[in-house]
Amino acid sequence: MRRNSVRIGLSAAGLLMTFLATSSYAAKSSRSSGDDGSPITVVIDAGHGGHDRGGIPGQRVAEKDMTLDVALRLRNILSANGYNVVMTRSADVFVPLGGRVAVANSYRNAVFVCIHFNATPRSGASGIETYFYSRDSLPLASAIHYYVAGGAPSENRGVRRRGFFVLRKTNIPAVLVECGYLTNPSEAAYAQTASYRQRLAEEIAAGVRRRNAVGSGFGTTRVATAESIPLQPYMDQTKVTSSKKSRSKRSHKKSARKKKSSSKGSGSEASAGSSGREG
Numbered sequence: 001m002r003r004n005s006v007r008i009g010l011s012a013a014g015l016l017m018t019f020l021a022t023s024s025y026a027a028k029s030s031r032s033s034g035d036d037g038s039p040i041t042v043v044i045d046a047g048h049g050g051h052d053r054g055g056i057p058g059q060r061v062a063e064k065d066m067t068l069d070v071a072l073r074l075r076n077i078l079s080a081n082g083y084n085v086v087m088t089r090s091a092d093v094f095v096p097l098g099g100r101v102a103v104a105n106s107y108r109n110a111v112f113v114c115i116h117f118n119a120t121p122r123s124g125a126s127g128i129e130t131y132f133y134s135r136d137s138l139p140l141a142s143a144i145h146y147y148v149a150g151g152a153p154s155e156n157r158g159v160r161r162r163g164f165f166v167l168r169k170t171n172i173p174a175v176l177v178e179c180g181y182l183t184n185p186s187e188a189a190y191a192q193t194a195s196y197r198q199r200l201a202e203e204i205a206a207g208v209r210r211r212n213a214v215g216s217g218f219g220t221t222r223v224a225t226a227e228s229i230p231l232q233p234y235m236d237q238t239k240v241t242s243s244k245k246s247r248s249k250r251s252h253k254k255s256a257r258k259k260k261s262s263s264k265g266s267g268s269e270a271s272a273g274s275s276g277r278e279g
């Protein structure tokens, strides 16, 4: 008898704990409002558009169409979840990078999510990458990458820190997600199916919703549970210039010579950025 009542007492406590845990989780993830209770704005940036197809010359699947479709799906999901959503473009038009940044910077209590797909002449390359620049953006990058890389059948190429124009110039947390390689036959095939693009949008939305659930510290002993997303380790690529990155063995001499003239790092990067060809 006594044992029974203890057991009942314990299970009641267990229930209470579960209830408390659940309700605090619910409170933490009241996702559509910010600290001051006002709605969070998500500025969604579909990469490229108009005369800028994205990708590399001769690429069969136009990046600009895939990014726009995922962006519109993401808009629908987030709007349905109570977010205030702003699109830098919602049609096949060219918007300069400065214009995209200006839209993002005109909102407070907002986050900026840029959607891209990757491309390279090496068709074997594949995988998901997520970029950020400011430290404030790392939790959002971690959360989005956790879901997108986890939900896609692609290689996890990790979170990377890099000074893309749209990430460097924004004043709000900003993330650029590369949703796979359109130059890779199987990733391009996936990207061309509506159900897969919907899946990508849902995973990105999950990352936006859970952006505050990212645990701190690397290689942490903290166990990842449904309530904590491990902070993703990242590669710092801010010191890598684009000329160094794209240098192949064959063009080694040529780019080494070129490097001299373009060694004023940030200047050449900024101009590359404002031309709208990056990412």
Ligand SMILES: [Zn+2]
Residues within 6 Å of the ligand: 047, 048, 054, 055, 063, 116, 117, 278, 279
């Ligand atoms: Zn792109």
